[in-house]
Amino acid sequence: MISVMFMEDHNMEFFDYLFEDAAPGDLILVYGPPKVGKSIFCYQFLYSSLVGGEPCLYIVADYGSRQLEQRMMEFNWFLRPYIQNGDVYIIDLLTRLAGVKVEDSGTLKFSSVQNLTDLMVKVGVSTRSLFRKSSKFRAILDSLTVIFAFNPPNLVLRLLKAYKARISEARGIGVVVHTTGTVEPSIENSLMELADLKLCFDGEKIQAESSAGEKFVQYTITDKGVKNIRG
């Protein structure tokens, strides 16, 4: 089971409930329509990981690494100290595309949404670095939308298989975010088949589905992130 209970006063017990069937090495697919809190969930997952002493890899594909920090600050989740400590490893796929001249630094690497080979090189380097830091770590890819937009869908599926194998081999927990309706149904089905645990966000409830069965919780988004609405 993966614990996200490190953050106090955040009404997070329901996360543990959703994750109780997940284990190290698993790939979790977070999916749903736009604007239902998928990325906020990822920030929360990232931050709880760091607060709990587990390092984390975060791949930002839809916006830049600076925006990641800014967006998390809106919830009072400050990433900077963890970046400085090398506890979070960020791969930024968009900033260079926007024409910004940026250099790689210790744990902040830049790649391109079209260069999936290079992305996997950086995933390999980061998993090595995180594994050496801690035998438990998490890896989040937020999200597939832009990657699908600029690559053949089959190639993206190949990337995901390699990504899953790499994270799984190192016994990390992988999270991948997907916005429904952005690819053909057949590709979406293949995505679902790759995941060990699927979390479907619809704006009101999170439906969890794994080999152990299905369950759901009601949720809302507050200034403290994704919050359970107790029934």
Next chain:
Amino acid sequence: MKRTYIPKLDDILGGGIIDNASVMFSAVPGVDYEAFGYQMLNGRLKDGDKGFIFTNVAEPETIVYEFRSYGWDLEKFLQDGQAFFVDGTSPFMGLPSDAKYSIKDYSQVEEAIMEAIEDVPDGIGVINNLSTLIDYLGEDETIDIIKKWNLHGKKYNTSLVYLFTKWDYNSNLIQNLKKSMDCVVEIKTIEERVIIGQGFMVAHSSWSEPSDTMVLFFVVQPGGVKVYIPKILVTGPYNAGKSTFVKKISKKSVSVDRKALSAFPTTIALDIGHLEYKGFVADVFGTPGQERFDLLLDVLGKESVGAFIIVDSTAPQTFARAKEMIRKTKAEAIPKVLVANKQDLPGALSPEEIREKMKVGKDIPIIPAIVTEGRGVTDALEALLGLIYGD
């Protein structure tokens, strides 16, 4: 013959590549190998040849930037007209392109590269990346196009270098790709849960009979592809036979402990050797067994690509210490072989008894050995190389 500009590769290929060779660098996902193609191009441009890069993975400006980070001035060659891009990226990203050839639709790619080949007679073209082409064009069409490009390359005496990421393609496709090339260089990882090293070996060459040596390398900026001599760790409890093992496995060895003590009264204690076996070259580091030297273990373990764990088969009371040393050297995250030494002594446990007592998984070979007589040493080395090479 033309040089590849990749260290050691020319030696393995018998001096370089034939002038109009088609060469494929085939790498598993996670290996940093783009520099192989870029380094070959840069070397050829500096020699005065013409060249081009077909890119479908990054816009030309990013590639120029990458060259700069390696310390290579591609911009100068672009300005002089000695090099140019076939841009298969910018139009797909909605970006303007001032490349000589710009691909707006994948139906144009075959013709554009045919023309590019004609533009660089006696030169070189780099195709980055073949995998993306396959997923855009389909497997059969890609193979057909490659054959046409390679024939065209022969006609114009142009070397073609393909970068291919070996995603989960079916084996038939990979075999057909290999058959279409004059030379295939496999780029592999050394891994144990995570990637800890990478190496290249020539899988096929139509003009030479290359050895199956794997050359370990890393990619540095600036510099590009650099080969290095890997470290092999020999660890285990006190009096297990590590020093003797280092001596037996090495062509040359020295015990720093003894040397240091005779010349300088300090307590540095390392056995250092250099091994060369079937083309594999490595430096061997034997760690001290005593707990007071444990601080050294982490440092030595970090850069090693493989480890021998030596245990005294007659001393099960030391097995817990052996496991502790594996943990402290981080050897759980590198390929490793357990050497069950002193098999000739009374009371020696068999490899399977040791496996059970130490609770070691089946994935870790346990080799019975009498190191003082050299017995089991080669078997242990073969087993470790098998793990490192991933065969």
